[in-house]
Amino acid sequence: MKKLGGMLCTLILLGFVLSGCWDRHELNDLAITVGVGFDKSGDEYLVTAQIVNPNEVASKKGAGYSTPITTLSAKGISTLEAARKLTTTAPRKLFSSHLRIVVIGEELAREGVAKVLDGLTRDHEIRSDFYIIVARDTSAAEVLKILTPIERIPANAMFKTLETSEKAWAPTVSVRIDQFITSLAEPSTDAVLTGIRIEGAKEKGELKTLLSDTAPRTQLHYSGVALFRQDKLVDWLNENESKGYNYIKGNVKSTMGHLQCPQGGTLTVEVIRSKTKVKGHVINGKPKVHIHVFLEQNVSEVQCEVNLLDPATIQELEKIAADTLKSIMNAVIRKAKENKTDIFAFGEAIEDASPKTWAKIKRDWPDIFAELPVEISTEVQIRRLGTTNNSIIIRPKE
Numbered sequence: 001m002k003k004l005g006g007m008l009c010t011l012i013l014l015g016f017v018l019s020g021c022w023d024r025h026e027l028n029d030l031a032i033t034v035g036v037g038f039d040k041s042g043d044e045y046l047v048t049a050q051i052v053n054p055n056e057v058a059s060k061k062g063a064g065y066s067t068p069i070t071t072l073s074a075k076g077i078s079t080l081e082a083a084r085k086l087t088t089t090a091p092r093k094l095f096s097s098h099l100r101i102v103v104i105g106e107e108l109a110r111e112g113v114a115k116v117l118d119g120l121t122r123d124h125e126i127r128s129d130f131y132i133i134v135a136r137d138t139s140a141a142e143v144l145k146i147l148t149p150i151e152r153i154p155a156n157a158m159f160k161t162l163e164t165s166e167k168a169w170a171p172t173v174s175v176r177i178d179q180f181i182t183s184l185a186e187p188s189t190d191a192v193l194t195g196i197r198i199e200g201a202k203e204k205g206e207l208k209t210l211l212s213d214t215a216p217r218t219q220l221h222y223s224g225v226a227l228f229r230q231d232k233l234v235d236w237l238n239e240n241e242s243k244g245y246n247y248i249k250g251n252v253k254s255t256m257g258h259l260q261c262p263q264g265g266t267l268t269v270e271v272i273r274s275k276t277k278v279k280g281h282v283i284n285g286k287p288k289v290h291i292h293v294f295l296e297q298n299v300s301e302v303q304c305e306v307n308l309l310d311p312a313t314i315q316e317l318e319k320i321a322a323d324t325l326k327s328i329m330n331a332v333i334r335k336a337k338e339n340k341t342d343i344f345a346f347g348e349a350i351e352d353a354s355p356k357t358w359a360k361i362k363r364d365w366p367d368i369f370a371e372l373p374v375e376i377s378t379e380v381q382i383r384r385l386g387t388t389n390n391s392i393i394i395r396p397k398e
Contacts, residue, residue, distance in 0.1 A: 035155030037140025103140035136195035171242035188347025244332035250276035265304025280349030
């Protein structure tokens with residue numbers, strides 16, 4: 001009898017543990033949201049959701065949708081109110097666990113993004129592995145409507161393009177929600193986000209015919225890096241300045257660049273390795289920063305007459321490369337000082353060097369940063385010349 005009672009108790013306890021998936025979601029009841037955009041519309045926020053049309057992206061043929069995605073928009077006093085209003089037009093529950101990209105309109109970014117991002121950080125369904133970008137010279141809603149021919153889901157295309165370009169092309173930077181929030185909260189650094197533009201006619205980018213064009217008339221193009229002071233966009237870095245920023249931050253994994261040959265023409269080099277050291281100093285109570293960048297490069301293309309087998313020529317090219325690198329780094333530092341935005345975390349370097357000094361100056365850091373002495377040293381080594389030693393345009397003397 002005791003044995004039977006023990007078994008009954010065990011079964012009852014198992015019933016509490018194995019109570020089923022109380023929070024389950026049926027796939028047929030969900031609208032998979034892969035992209036979200038935030039814009040300002042008068043006194044309200046405009047929230048746009050990019051939703052996957054499941055039948056269109058499935059392997060089976062004969063889908064009934066005309067495009068692989070649908071975009072829905074709604075306005076509200078808060079972003080979460082606007083998001084809930086989307087349920088009045090969406091036949092399924094919006095599901096954001098697969099979110100890949102968040103786009104912020106430039107107008108809203110200039111007013112401030114802290115309030116907009118608060119709801120994203122609180123939602124338990126949203127993971128933190130998506131990227132944030134700024135719609136440059138346009139709205140987030142317009143960006144999310146543009147179709148992409150190679151990657152059928154535009155949000156996935158923006159996500160993958162940003163990752164690929166960051167690895168192979170230095171002027172872009174991928175920023176996740178947790179990284180961005182951390183930068184906004186730190187008094188010793190300011191945040192940056194990559195910008196995205198619409199190239200071509202916006203209205204044609206929304207049509208399915210774009211997907212059948214061999215040369216799409218409308219494209220999404222990453223362009224520049226946005227500077228933030230606190231949570232407000234204040235300025236844009238151009239391509240060279242964006243590259244200089246990534247060199248200072250040590251983000252450059254690989255990129256291409258060109259040098260001016262001593263006798264005219266250009267020589268293209270590929271950066272295969274970079275290493276950056278940022279050191280803060282406090283001398284007589286005054287802060288100072290020293291940056292050292294080391295690069296390894298390979299010669300990729302020669303469009304000038306130059307003798308690459310001569311060690312003196314290689315040394316001259318390395319000096320030209322080092323001076324060019326220093327120039328683009330100085331350019332981005334000037335732009336950041338003009339806007340009083342410490343996007344390089346120089347404040348952290350000063351704090352590491354002298355916590356007492358930092359405690360005294362941190363309140364006035366934007367003004368101090370604008371006048372901060374920054375010393376730059378660069379070192380470049382050319383490692384390989386490729387399978388052809390010299391330029392093919394050099395003819396042997398008869």
